[in-house]
Amino acid sequence: MPKKEINQISTVVHSDSFECTITVDVAVFGFQEGGLKVLLVKRAIEPFKDYWMLPGGIMKADQSVEEAKNDVLFHLTGLDNIHAEQVRVYSKIDRHPVKRVVTVTFYALIKPENHPVIAKNYISDVKWYAIDEVPQLGFDHNLIIEDALIKLRDNLRDHLILGELLPKKFTLKELQDLYESIIGESLDRRNFRKKMLQLDLIIPTGEKKVGVKGGPELFQMK
Numbered sequence: 273m274p275k276k277e278i279n280q281i282s283t284v285v286h287s288d289s290f291e292c293t294i295t296v297d298v299a300v301f302g303f304q305e306g307g308l309k310v311l312l313v314k315r316a317i318e319p320f321k322d323y324w325m326l327p328g329g330i331m332k333a334d335q336s337v338e339e340a341k342n343d344v345l346f347h348l349t350g351l352d353n354i355h356a357e358q359v360r361v362y363s364k365i366d367r368h369p370v371k372r373v374v375t376v377t378f379y380a381l382i383k384p385e386n387h388p389v390i391a392k393n394y395i396s397d398v399k400w401y402a403i404d405e406v407p408q409l410g411f412d413h414n415l416i417i418e419d420a421l422i423k424l425r426d427n428l429r430d431h432l433i434l435g436e437l438l439p440k441k442f443t444l445k446e447l448q449d450l451y452e453s454i455i456g457e458s459l460d461r462r463n464f465r466k467k468m469l470q471l472d473l474i475i476p477t478g479e480k481k482v483g484v485k486g487g488p489e490l491f492q493m494k
Contacts (some may be wrong), residue, residue: 296340297328297413298356299377299420300349300386301398303437308453309400310417311389312409313348316396319369320410324401326417327351328375337376349389349398355435356380359416359423367412379420381435411489425455431494432473443481443488444468 286415300311312324327348337358345351357377363374384400391398401407407443414448427433428451437450468474477493480487 292374294331294337295328295373295375296331296337296344297375297377297416298341299326299359299379299417300345300354301350301379301381301420301424301435301437303450303453304384304400306449306453308403309384310403310406310437311349311384312399312401312406313391313395314397315394317394318449322396323410324399324407325338325413326409327395327398331376335413341376341378347393348391348395350392351387351389352384354380354387357423357427357433358367359420360415362412364412373382375416377416378419380426381424381437383431386436421454428454432468432471434493441477441479441490441492443484443490445488447474449493 286360290315302309302311311327313327314324327397329348331337332343335336335343341356342353343417343464345354357380359377359379361374362424367375388396400411403417405434406414406468409415422474424433432449438446444465448459448461451457451464473490473494477492479490481490
């Protein structure tokens, strides 16, 4: 392991019998080219050198997990100041091949075009992958993505939490296209409209979308 990374391992929980490093991993989702994608980074050091995985890293001694999440994203991908929701904690004993690691995970929803990314530090590449094209990842990151998607879908169904994935003003078709891409199902247009209006989470703006046939009505989040 490179000296630089060794020096970053500063948050270790000690007891009489073991040491435990605390890390954070973030599933950053974006809506691009009509489909949901996740941001992956290629690791340039062992373990799992040249594997794709979620951006993640070690929580420093003077950080909260939220601060560590922001620090990791910025120093690996250049992403800065994005909102993220906590997913869960992973503490399986053998989830890391070298040491005991407990990981707090998050998911974020952003517009890729608004957040240029660049591979930094021990990352050799960074790329948006379609959800159904995610390769075998390092560590247990395939499981983390699955769990983050479940959390995202639950929040979508119950609270219509969409982060930056939609413009401030949107049509019901745009909302349905995004909704379907996240849950992985096709929905009846009339039933979808009825459900969205019953949730009382969106309101009409009184405006029409310019340049689209039929001039569909524009909505916004309540």
